[in-house]
Amino acid sequence: MLYRQSAVPLDGWIALTIAALIVFCIANASPIATLSIQGNTVQASLPGALWLTWQQGNWILAIMTGLVGFWLPLSQLLFLLWGLWSIRAGRLSADFELGMRLFHRFAPWSMVPVLMLGLLVAIVKFSGFAHLEPEFGLWGFAVLTVLLTILSRFSAHRLWRYAEDALLVPMSGGLVNLEQSIASCDACAYVQNAPLSEPSASCQRCGERVRFRKADSTSRVWALLLAASIVYIPANILPVMQLRTATGVSMHTIVGGVIELWNMGSWDLAIIVFLASVVVPMTKLLVLAALQINHRWRGPVIQRQRTRLYEAVEFIGQWSMLDVFVVLLMTALANFPGISEIVAGPGAASFGMVVVLTMLAALSYDPRQGWDQDPALRP
Numbered sequence: 001m002l003y004r005q006s007a008v009p010l011d012g013w014i015a016l017t018i019a020a021l022i023v024f025c026i027a028n029a030s031p032i033a034t035l036s037i038q039g040n041t042v043q044a045s046l047p048g049a050l051w052l053t054w055q056q057g058n059w060i061l062a063i064m065t066g067l068v069g070f071w072l073p074l075s076q077l078l079f080l081l082w083g084l085w086s087i088r089a090g091r092l093s094a095d096f097e098l099g100m101r102l103f104h105r106f107a108p109w110s111m112v113p114v115l116m117l118g119l120l121v122a123i124v125k126f127s128g129f130a131h132l133e134p135e136f137g138l139w140g141f142a143v144l145t146v147l148l149t150i151l152s153r154f155s156a157h158r159l160w161r162y163a164e165d166a167l168l169v170p171m172s173g174g175l176v177n178l179e180q181s182i183a184s185c186d187a188c189a190y191v192q193n194a195p196l197s198e199p200s201a202s203c204q205r206c207g208e209r210v211r212f213r214k215a216d217s218t219s220r221v222w223a224l225l226l227a228a229s230i231v232y233i234p235a236n237i238l239p240v241m242q243l244r245t246a247t248g249v250s251m252h253t254i255v256g257g258v259i260e261l262w263n264m265g266s267w268d269l270a271i272i273v274f275l276a277s278v279v280v281p282m283t284k285l286l287v288l289a290a291l292q293i294n295h296r297w298r299g300p301v302i303q304r305q306r307t308r309l310y311e312a313v314e315f316i317g318q319w320s321m322l323d324v325f326v327v328l329l330m331t332a333l334a335n336f337p338g339i340s341e342i343v344a345g346p347g348a349a350s351f352g353m354v355v356v357l358t359m360l361a362a363l364s365y366d367p368r369q370g371w372d373q374d375p376a377l378r379p
């Protein structure tokens with residue numbers, strides 16, 4: 001299926017977006033949980049957790065989690081509301097194209113559902129040795145996760161389609177000359193004539209670069225996969241977390257955290273964390289490498305399976321960020337200087353880099369490469 005228009009009217013989407021923005025503010029302004037140890041209590045909110053991580057000197061971790069857990073989801077919602085509002089008002093501002101291009105670029109990097117799962121894992125981890133009270137912010141994030149999952153169906157392409165229906169922008173494919181080569185814009189899905197001889201041209205509607213195939217896909221994917229495999233080693237060897245108590249300091253690695261959860265009896269969460277932190281990154285590295293090595297034409301059925309495999313890898317990518325969020329939240333909650341303190345270790349930032357690098361590799365891969373091998377399509 002190429003496209004299905006939404007049954008929800010424009011006003012419905014605007015209402016949902018405004019609701020999500022309000023819930024976003026509530027979830028971030030309220031504390032997520034209260035932790036008490038020996039009569040001391042600490043309340044943590046997401047902005048507080050980010051600020052604390054920054055102050056502790058874990059800048060990479062703070063920037064990374066701040067972007068994917070706070071700033072990009074917020075920008076997504078603001079861009080979406082602005083786009084919907086402009087279409088409804090029947091007047092697009094001159095920045096509409098740029099705004100929609102950014103909206104399209106940010107989409108894969110907004111990770112509130114992953115953050116929500118991270119919150120649950122962090123809470124279960126604490127339940128073993130401290131008294132933890134969930135607060136209002138936790139419910140805020142639960143509702144926000146549902147709203148953002150519904151809104152994630154609203155891509156930049158869909159916004160452009162609504163603008164087309166309102167006769168505010170040129171209709172896709174309307175001016176195409178079928179005698180010449182045709183390309184579709186990645187950002188706005190505008191089908192247009194583009195010269196085959198040039199490596200890239202500007203989209204006639206939104207100004208994004210229109211390419212027949214992603215630029216230097218093969219070498220980019222290999223470079224990013226290689227970088228990710230290198231960073232993968234410190235991510236697993238170095239501790240992602242240090243627990244400092246009066247009796248001493250203990251280090252925790254990713255796999256160590258999974259074993260700990262298992263021993264605590266939460267085998268379900270242990271499996272989830274194991275899948276997200278160990279299986280998903282490994283699968284991504286191996287699948288992308290396999291797709292790169294083996295794209296010989298074996299018929300449309302095999303090629304469709306390969307495309308599905310790629311889409312699955314792209315979809316599961318962001319879930320490996322789970323453990324990084326868990327570390328961030330545990331740092332903020334167990335902040336009792338002198339009694340018991342959790343500090344993020346160097347492994348956490350490395351692990352976040354692996355996630356970012358493999359996501360970039362998946363985004364650089366062009367699934368059309370494989371279809372190009374079809375002998376029937378060769379000129």
Ligand SMILES: [Zn+2]
Nearest residue numbers: 185188203206
């Ligand atoms: Zn375009």
